[in-house]
Amino acid sequence: MWLSPIVTAEPAAEPVSRAEALAFLRVTAGADDAQVDQFITDARQHVERVTGSRLITQTVELRAGSFADLSRLPTGPISAVASISYQDPQGNITALASDQYELFGAGLDFGIRAKVGVSWPSARAVDGSIVVTATAGYGDDGSKVPAPLKRAMLFLMSQWYDNRGIVVERQPFEVPHTVMDLLTNFRINRS
Numbered sequence: 001m002w003l004s005p006i007v008t009a010e011p012a013a014e015p016v017s018r019a020e021a022l023a024f025l026r027v028t029a030g031a032d033d034a035q036v037d038q039f040i041t042d043a044r045q046h047v048e049r050v051t052g053s054r055l056i057t058q059t060v061e062l063r064a065g066s067f068a069d070l071s072r073l074p075t076g077p078i079s080a081v082a083s084i085s086y087q088d089p090q091g092n093i094t095a096l097a098s099d100q101y102e103l104f105g106a107g108l109d110f111g112i113r114a115k116v117g118v119s120w121p122s123a124r125a126v127d128g129s130i131v132v133t134a135t136a137g138y139g140d141d142g143s144k145v146p147a148p149l150k151r152a153m154l155f156l157m158s159q160w161y162d163n164r165g166i167v168v169e170r171q172p173f174e175v176p177h178t179v180m181d182l183l184t185n186f187r188i189n190r191s
Contacts, residue, residue: 002074003063003128011056014040015142016153024154025161032161039160043153050180052076052188053108055145057137063128067120070101070112075136076188078103078110082133087124094121108188152182 021036022029044055052075054060059082060075067086081103084096100118105111112132114120123129138144155178 001065001127002069005075006061006063007058008061008133009059011044011054011058011137011140013056013141014044015055015138015145016040016043016150016157017142020150021154021157025158027161035164036157036161039157040153042160043156046156047149047152047183051149051183051186053149053186054136055138055149056142057135057140060134060136062132062134064130064132065125065127067114067123067130070130070132073105073110073112073132073134074188075134076105076108076110077138078105078134078136080135081112082135083131084112084133085131086121087126087129089122089124091124096121108186146186148182149186152179155179155182 018029018033018036018040021040022033025036027036048054054075054077057079062074064070070084081098081101083098084101085093086096087093100115101112102115103110103112138146142150
């Protein structure tokens with residue numbers, strides 16, 4: 001079982017620029033720039049949370065309960081695995097040598113497997129006993145982020161901007177069906 005991914009190195013940029021957001025919102029630059037910048041970050045984080053995809057290159061820590069979980073990673077696209085460590089049955093933390101495993105897959109379907117002739121070691125049978133540190137995302141800027149994900153961000157920002165003066169008690173704004181439709185093909189199975 002996977003625990004929620006932890007971002008250990010945030011992206012250096014956002015997939016949507018302030019200029020793109022202002023143009024979509026039909027707002028001129030000025031007094032709302034700081035709020036629009038925050039909406040951009042919030043929209044990216046929301047899209048990443050809903051889909052499991054990482055839009056811009058970032059480092060994530062993925063924690064699993066067994067080596068079998070590694071056959072399907074809960075986030076993507078993965079460009080590199082920096083390290084894998086695990087707790088042995090006695091609770092000692094050990095790092096696996098990089099020549100013991102390999103990343104496989106494409107698109108949003110990635111996994112890690114033991115290399116041919118290598119067996120996974122015994123790990124402590126508790127959630128989070130295996131830690132994978134990986135680099136995930138479509139790239140260092142928004143140029144390779146699929147257009148539907150960027151459009152979903154813009155639609156979310158539009159809703160938030162249009163309703164920014166409204167105080168909602170107990171219920172967050174509903175995510176429009178249009179946004180969920182755009183995200184459907186980019187969801188990673190988190191089972």
